Amino acid sequence: RKEVEQDPGPFNVPEGATVAFNCTYSNSASQSFFWYRQDCRKEPKLLMSVYSSGNEDGRFTAQLNRASQYISLLIRDSKLSDSATYLCVVNGAGGYNKLIFGAGTRLAVHP
Amino acid sequence: NAGVTQTPKFRVLKTGQSMTLLCAQDMNHEYMYWYRQDPGMGLRLIHYSVGEGTTAKGEVPDGYNVSRLKKQNFLLGLESAAPSQTSVYFCASKYGISNQPQHFGDGTRLSIL
Numbered sequence: 711r712k713e714v715e716q717d718p719g720p721f722n723v724p725e726g727a728t729v730a731f732n733c734t735y736s737n738s739a740s741q742s743f744f745w746y747r748q749d750c751r752k753e754p755k756l757l758m759s760v761y762s763s764g765n766e767d768g769r770f771t772a773q774l775n776r777a778s779q780y781i782s783l784l785i786r787d788s789k790l791s792d793s794a795t796y797l798c799v800v801n802g803a804g805g806y807n808k809l810i811f812g813a814g815t816r817l818a819v820h821p
Numbered sequence: 822n823a824g825v826t827q828t829p830k831f832r833v834l835k836t837g838q839s840m841t842l843l844c845a846q847d848m849n850h851e852y853m854y855w856y857r858q859d860p861g862m863g864l865r866l867i868h869y870s871v872g873e874g875t876t877a878k879g880e881v882p883d884g885y886n887v888s889r890l891k892k893q894n895f896l897l898g899l900e901s902a903a904p905s906q907t908s909v910y911f912c913a914s915k916y917g918i919s920n921q922p923q924h925f926g927d928g929t930r931l932s933i934l
Contacts, residue, residue: 741920742920751909753911754925797864807852807869810863812863
């Protein structure tokens with residue numbers, strides 16, 4: 711079983727749609743959770759951290775379910791510029807030193 | 822603000838050649854990392870460093886060596902390049918022990934013929 715698993719997609723949605731991505735992780739001791747965005751042939755960029763109580767940043771909402779070891783990202787009112795690959799990231803065994811990256815979920819927003 | 826800078830951006834090598842990738846950060850971060858990213862796969866950690874003069878192995882360290890002689894620089898070396906090392910290499914850095922994200926350089930695209 712991979713340490714961090716994501717649906718690879720692609721998710722093809724029209725502008726204005728709401729789309730949700732899910733991610734599961736295997737290390738129950740993980741404490742740090744993030745969503746990164748990666749555009750084609752570019753470096754990963756932090757989208758948002760994920761907190762235990764859930765958090766929102768504009769059109770983006772992240773949720774964490776520790777009991778189920780599950781993280782989600784909800785994007786409302788999708789824009790063409792949201793087209794990218796979204797990476798679920800969790801800290802690995804050994805504390806905060808190492809992050810484990812999921813393979814990513816591709817999102818394509820069309821007019 | 823430079824952030825994390827990687828050099829070179831692109832390189833083509835022949836099998837058996839050696840080279841060094843340079844990562845420099847100006848954010849006074851303690852931790853630095855080298856990853857490789859291959860099509861359809863997540864980022865895989867090669868080596869990392871938790872401070873000047875320290876290095877540690879990651880998930881896929883074979884065929885690579887690293888050095889962190891200065892806090893701001895983290896070097897990744899390929900002693901004898903192999904076609905399997907064709908990849909995109911990313912460097913990242915972060916503040917020390919804390920719930921902080923990593924910040925990435927814009928990558929080095931390396932092809933081994």
